[in-house]
Amino acid sequence: MADIRSNFLGIKSPNPFWLASAPPTDKAYNVERAFKAGWGGVVWKTLGEEGPPVVNVNGPRYGAVWGADRRLLGFNNIELITDRDLFVNLTEIKQVKRNWPDRALVVSLMVPCQEEAWKAILPLVEETGADGIELNFGCPHGMSERGMGSAVGQVPEYVEMVVRWCKQNTRMPVITKLTPNVTDIRNPARAAFAGGTDAVSLINTINSITGVNLDTFAPEPTIDGKGTHGGYCGPAVKPIALHMVAEIARDPETRGLSISGIGGITTWRDAAEFLALGAGNVQVCTAAMTYGFKVVQEMIEGLKSWMDEKGHATLDDVIGRAVPNIADWQYLNLNYATKARINQDLCIKCGRCHIACEDTSHQAITSMVNGVRRFEVIEEECVGCNLCVNICPVENCITMVPLAAGEVDRRTGQVVLGDYANWTTHPNNPMKIAAE
Amino acid sequence: MAQSRYEDGIVAGRLSPDVYAQNFSDLHPPLDMHEARVAADRCYFCYDAPCMQACPTAIDIPLFIRQISTGNPLGAAKTIFDQNIFGGMCARVCPTETLCEEACVREYAEGKPVQIGLLQRYATDAAMGQGQQFFTRAAPTGKKIAVIGAGPAGLACAHRLAMHGHEVIVYEVRPRSGGLNEYGIAAYKSPGGFAQAEVDYILSIGGITVEHGKALGRDFTLAGLAAGYDAVFLAMGLAGVNALRAEGEEAEGVENAVDYIATLRQADDLSRLPIGRRVVVIGGGMTAIDIAVQARLLGAEEVTICYRRGREHMNASEWEQELAAAKGVVIRHWLQPKRVIVEGSCAAGIEMEYTAMVDGRLIGTGETLTLKADQVFKAIGQGFEPTVLNGSGEAIVLESGRIRVDAEGRTSMPKVWAGGDCVLGGDDLTVSAVAQGRDAAESIHRVLTG
Secondary structure, eight states, X not given: OOBOOEEETTEEESSSEEEOXXXXXXXXXXXXXXXXXXXXXXXXXXXXXXXXXXXXXXXXXXXXXXXXXXXXXXXXXXXXXXXXXXXXXXXXXXXXXXXXXXXXXXXXXXXXXXXXXXXXXXXXXXXXXXXXXXXXXXXXXXXXXXXXXXXXXXXXXXXXXXXHHHHHHOSSOEEEEOOSOSSXXXXXXXXXXXXXXXXXXXXXXXXXXXXXXXXXXXXXXXXXXXXXXXXXXXXXXXXXXXHHHHHHHTXXXXXXXEEEEESSOOSHHHHHHHHHTTOSXXXXXXXXXXXXXXXXXXXXXXXXXXXXXXXXXBGGGTTTTTGGGOOOGGGSOTTOOEEEEEOTTTOOOOOHHHHHHHHHSOOOBOSEETTEEOOXXXXXXXXXXXXXXXXXXXXXXXXXXXXXXXXBOTTTOOBOOSSOXXXXXXXXXXXXXXXX | OOTTTTOSSEEXXXXXXXXXXXXXXXXXXXXXXXXXXXXXXXXXXXXXXXXHHHOTTOOOHHHHHHHHHTTOHHHHHHHHHHHOTTHHHXXXXXXXXXXXXXXXXXXXXXXXXXXXXXXXXHHHHHHHHTTOOOOOOOSOOOOEEEEEOOSHHHHHHHXXXXXXXXXXXXXXXXXXXXXXHHHTSOGGGSOTTHHHHHHHHHHTTSSEEEEETOOBTTTBOHHHHHHHSSEEEEOOOOOEEOOOOOBTTTSBTEEEHHHHHHHHHHOSOGGGSOEESEEEEEOOXXXXXXXXXXXXXXXXXXXXXXXXXXXXXXXSOHHHHHHHHHTTOEEEOSEEEEEEEEETTEEEEEEEEEEEEETTEEEEEEEEEEEEOSEEEEOSOEEOOTHHHHTTSSOOOEETTEEOOOTTOBOSSTTEEEOGGGBTTOOSOHHHHHHHHHXXXXXXXXXXXX
16 A cells, blocks of 8 residues: 655655645644544644734625536635634644644744744744744735735745744744745745745635626625635636646756645645645645545545555655656647547537537538538648547547657648657747757 | 225226325426526537437527526527427427437437426526516518417417517417317326416417417318418317227227317316226327326326337337336237227227237237226327318318428418428427427418518
8 A cells, every 4th residue: 555654844744635724724623623534734724923813804705616516616715814812823733733743733824024023923833842834925815915925925035034034033844835926936936945945835825806796796705795806726726736836846946845735636636736746745725615624535545546556655756756747838849749539439429529620720620421420530630739639528539649750740741750859949930049 | 095096987086185286296397496507517518419400499409508507597598489489388298308308419428318308498487487578579561360270380380470570360179279288288297277378478479369269161261261361371280089990989988088188188176087997098109198197197096008019119208108107007019909898888898909010010810808997098199180171162282181281381272381280291299380380480471571
């Protein structure tokens, strides 16, 4: 059986599945239930500085985007950091860590951008015996208006500065949680790296409005007729998160920086994809908020069976394995040609491949052959774009078949060369690298 | 338990009063909004959709289902009614399992089609429930058209003609409009007075007058109509019932299934409708299933359908056969009626002869079987009764006993169109009658305004 024990920055947990800093980790009650259910660790919901706690709205905090059968696809929130007293939280953290020594317990923090504020809170957290801290530079609503959260994460200089203060004032490992609401995620990651962070975690939530009520003309979620942007998360954000994780994982400037992957992880497969793109562990929130803590059982067992099936003994056999395969567009092999192939035995004749190709692409799929409803690829027109594969309702009915070297691409009339050639040397490229 | 439950003979009140309401409630409960959204989501929005091609009225099924899925049931209803103004009834009575749902690619892929019929009902119920009208009359053209028969073909034609601004007089022999929707469809397929509600919904476009109690060949002649109107549309359905050609057919207790169903549909109190203890139904079509199932629902203890050919030859769809079986009806094949056994003046049983196919011909084998029966229903098809035409002036060309029409519904007689069950080439379906009525209206409109 695969060993999925995790060691992230020296923080050990029985599996790589942590609950992200969010409503499910706001209280000892919830966190203990999570540990009982099998979660490997938690990042305790963000603590603020000593004093009167923040207040939350008393109307709806969450908005959602649904698929068929009201399956939750996307989710957003306008909740702030913990609205419980700092010392109540600290007491509970200490007790929970004592009760569950084998689980990871990291504490999320957000205090004003002043060194004194960080110096004040760090020893309090250290005293609880927590395994580490996560700097919340990500929350895009509410706290950012007060100069915290994503307001810090969007300014690399602030990121670097605060990380440095923390590294100088605590022995605990520091994880810097990044906001995706930036143009290039590598900039805040490099800044955190420069400040000495032990890891980055990403993504935090994305600025969003989940919908507009067309009766009241108010954005959702609506508080007394008004709404504000919230942080988007859930399955819909996974592709964005994967990309950002990958960009950091392959950035030479931050080589070796540990990554905790976050963003729409709902199943073992999602988690495995983050690990493959370089995440050392993963954090989950929306899946738990949708289905309860039991979902982790599927994640644990699913990850193990996949690893067993593929012969991966430990997480280290998986982490980062896909990183070398992420390339810039200009390095993709232009000599690689594929053609769609429709399996007529699997085809149910819905015709969507035809109409998608006919209306919006390359007119490369028939609708009639010899007077009979039949969908076939016209190789002379097929550019191998994969649209038909993606919109076909039947799995594996349409596949992309690579042309072998020596075959003629019937669209271009050119013989497929077996070698590799990319845009950097292509004759049409005005910036092409001259042949030596 | 009702006292007469096991009483021999044809008696009323075999069940407790509350059981009737239960038995004759909706066969398929309608979808609620969430169910409709989930069902709609299964539609693939096929290109040149096979379901649409299979629909005799060519409703744009993928479009209306998509409209349901986006929370626009009224838009969906408009899409349906554009092609089929009887979309509400068709949603209830169409044999979707042999039409749109059979053609559905998901039926092909996984044996579970999109629930097109129930989705159509969801949309049309939404519109009709709100009294939402989508069609208005064009400016009056001054043309007057006579329609014979207020069934699906006649009213579909009348509605389309009214849309085009023509004035329509519909002559209907029965006291109510709707044709088989009102008098023929099994009660559990159209409960709650839906047939009349639909007629009212259709007629509310205006410009259509229905005159009841008026029969062609009795109250007026075809020649007279042709002379007095700009066009005539014949949609009088089938008035004749085929005979058993078996000895004792005249005995009390031997009845036409269609007549009994008409009585049942018009009954105010089903507990007062007499039904046999042991019922035999002769036939293999939808009417046979409808009468057999309803006999069971009225409390008949034993109901047996006897069909002279095999299961695969039955006109009733497999789904209908399964429905009958689920309701406790026994279906027996390869049996033809030989003699009604009469005691006194009443039927007491029926002697059936086994049949077989020999060299492509159906023959009696000589071996017989006797079934006890205090009621025998004939459901062996109906025929067109042509005397109403021949008695009314210029003869119209018939073929195989029905009116011959061209692709647009024109008969051999100038100014006269025909559609529905009385024409040759139909499949005796409500939806086909609607298509023929609609298309004949368009043809009439072209001729009158061309």
